[in-house]
Amino acid sequence: MRYLKLYLYFLRFSFSKALSFRLDFFFRIFMDLIYYFINISFFKLVYLHTPLLGGWTQPQVMIFVACYLVIDAINMTVFSSNMWWLPYFINKGELDYYLIRPVSPLFFLSLREFSANSFVNFFMAFGFLIYALISYPVPFSIGELLLFSALIINGVFLYYLIQMLMILPVFWTHSSRGFVDLFYALGLAMERPDKIFKGWLRIIFTTILPFSLIASFPTKIFLEDFEWSALGHLVLVTTIFWILMLTVWKIGLKNYSSASS
Amino acid sequence: MIEVNGLGKDFSYTTKEPGLKGSLKALFFREKKTKSALKDINLKIHEGEMIGLIGANGAGKTTLVKILAGIVHPSHGTASIMGHTPWERSDDYRRQMALIMGQKAQVWWDLPALDSFLLLKEIYQLSEEIYQQNIKYLSETLMISEQLKIPVRKLSLGERMKVELMAALLHNPKVIFLDEPTIGLDISAQKAVREFLKDYQKRFKPIIILTSHYMEDIKELCKRIVIIKDGQFVYDGELSQVQKMMGDEKVLTITTEQDFKDEKIQAFGGKRKSENVFTLSIPREKLGEMTAKFFSEFAVLDLNIQDPSIEDIIESMMKSGSK
Numbered sequence: 001m002r003y004l005k006l007y008l009y010f011l012r013f014s015f016s017k018a019l020s021f022r023l024d025f026f027f028r029i030f031m032d033l034i035y036y037f038i039n040i041s042f043f044k045l046v047y048l049h050t051p052l053l054g055g056w057t058q059p060q061v062m063i064f065v066a067c068y069l070v071i072d073a074i075n076m077t078v079f080s081s082n083m084w085w086l087p088y089f090i091n092k093g094e095l096d097y098y099l100i101r102p103v104s105p106l107f108f109l110s111l112r113e114f115s116a117n118s119f120v121n122f123f124m125a126f127g128f129l130i131y132a133l134i135s136y137p138v139p140f141s142i143g144e145l146l147l148f149s150a151l152i153i154n155g156v157f158l159y160y161l162i163q164m165l166m167i168l169p170v171f172w173t174h175s176s177r178g179f180v181d182l183f184y185a186l187g188l189a190m191e192r193p194d195k196i197f198k199g200w201l202r203i204i205f206t207t208i209l210p211f212s213l214i215a216s217f218p219t220k221i222f223l224e225d226f227e228w229s230a231l232g233h234l235v236l237v238t239t240i241f242w243i244l245m246l247t248v249w250k251i252g253l254k255n256y257s258s259a260s261s
Numbered sequence: 262m263i264e265v266n267g268l269g270k271d272f273s274y275t276t277k278e279p280g281l282k283g284s285l286k287a288l289f290f291r292e293k294k295t296k297s298a299l300k301d302i303n304l305k306i307h308e309g310e311m312i313g314l315i316g317a318n319g320a321g322k323t324t325l326v327k328i329l330a331g332i333v334h335p336s337h338g339t340a341s342i343m344g345h346t347p348w349e350r351s352d353d354y355r356r357q358m359a360l361i362m363g364q365k366a367q368v369w370w371d372l373p374a375l376d377s378f379l380l381l382k383e384i385y386q387l388s389e390e391i392y393q394q395n396i397k398y399l400s401e402t403l404m405i406s407e408q409l410k411i412p413v414r415k416l417s418l419g420e421r422m423k424v425e426l427m428a429a430l431l432h433n434p435k436v437i438f439l440d441e442p443t444i445g446l447d448i449s450a451q452k453a454v455r456e457f458l459k460d461y462q463k464r465f466k467p468i469i470i471l472t473s474h475y476m477e478d479i480k481e482l483c484k485r486i487v488i489i490k491d492g493q494f495v496y497d498g499e500l501s502q503v504q505k506m507m508g509d510e511k512v513l514t515i516t517t518e519q520d521f522k523d524e525k526i527q528a529f530g531g532k533r534k535s536e537n538v539f540t541l542s543i544p545r546e547k548l549g550e551m552t553a554k555f556f557s558e559f560a561v562l563d564l565n566i567q568d569p570s571i572e573d574i575i576e577s578m579m580k581s582g583s584k
Contacts, residue, residue, distance in 0.1 A: 009379065013372055094365070097365065099331065100332065100360050101384050102353075102385065253334075
């Protein structure tokens, strides 16, 4: 409850800040429109050559695309600014004031900046998802939609956890970005149906770098016959990553040297 | 009450020779070194005490403050502040502690200070009554009521420091760490901050640990000082006692009729102050012998004998570390 109140303050601060930079505001929207256009066109193009991709038809893939666009938009809005600053904060000793407050510093540092600019894009992505769901030949039940929403939120959370685990090594490496570039390079795997990966690549993307679990598994569980094993796998990996992230964070803080001014 | 026993902090670092060649070499072969920023610190501070922590850059002041504020984990030793181990960072401890760093801002840069204060109110879960009361007291004593509605980035450095002080003290902390609170401020702003701290200490009696480069701050505010050099305490005691420790030394200021050669005064261990003035410190028992010598060697216009100032003594302790 208290944390919700704190978050409302973050929102207020971020909005009043964003509105004072108008050009940036419109530019962001424009950039993301291009990004959405490219993503959707890519799959439309693929389906000109094949009726099925990774076992999915075109309407199914459109739901998948909408799913990862929504997850990406939520991540951009809620976490990305904070993730951008975190390595810098760790290196420059800027964690100090977050560590002395009687609230979780992890909460503060992960959610402090809400990108009001990307918020508009979240609505566009969400609109596209609704469109993809309505255009689907078979209607969905409320239960299915609720499950899908929960899985999307889980996807956002997992996306955040993977990102954090790529950033936190900064506590030791003192590099400027940690392994975040690796994260963005491999992040492309999130934008492909999981079934196109075979063999060891598939094992990697569903376990140690679980990009396939972010959007592809939710779509699979939602559209295909429900399988407990897929859901269990998803929950298990998310939980392990959560514990892992908290552990690394704790050890990292012990190592935090708070570079002096 | 603060009690610190055998506290130490080692930092490890790697060295690299300059240039591209050095970088290439460092890629495969790195020398790992350890530096002790703090060695075996013992310290006891009682309720309501305000102590000044003095030391050169890199002496370990800030590291000590950061360990006690719970930000940095020590390599060894224990510390207990009102029964809490600082680096465990319990909410209970953090609620009673404040840290102000003159070089790092804590208020939201783009927003008026009052917005940041509202967030702090929520973080520390202050009641509306206490919040209003503290805002009123702090803004009036610091004379900053008018500026609280202006985005912080538009305030002057002095005003910003006052806002930082307000932000740190809103929750009535019982232990306050002040790291260089007057750094970069002009004389009148320094004075205002000093006056405020004096008043605040008198009223609320918190434990305050103050580090500052300005002796003026320390002299005005602290009865007790700790001098730290290379991670160790070289003095811990009353400020007024410092002078007695060097009671045997006298400082001579000599004005000569004409300019003199540097080599000549350096032979005595003197320091040039201006064209025809130099100073040096000598043991009391040699005073007669030395003055006679000066009169024979120089055309002396004026000769002044004084006790060394506190600044001089502390400076020499920070350098030589006499115990």
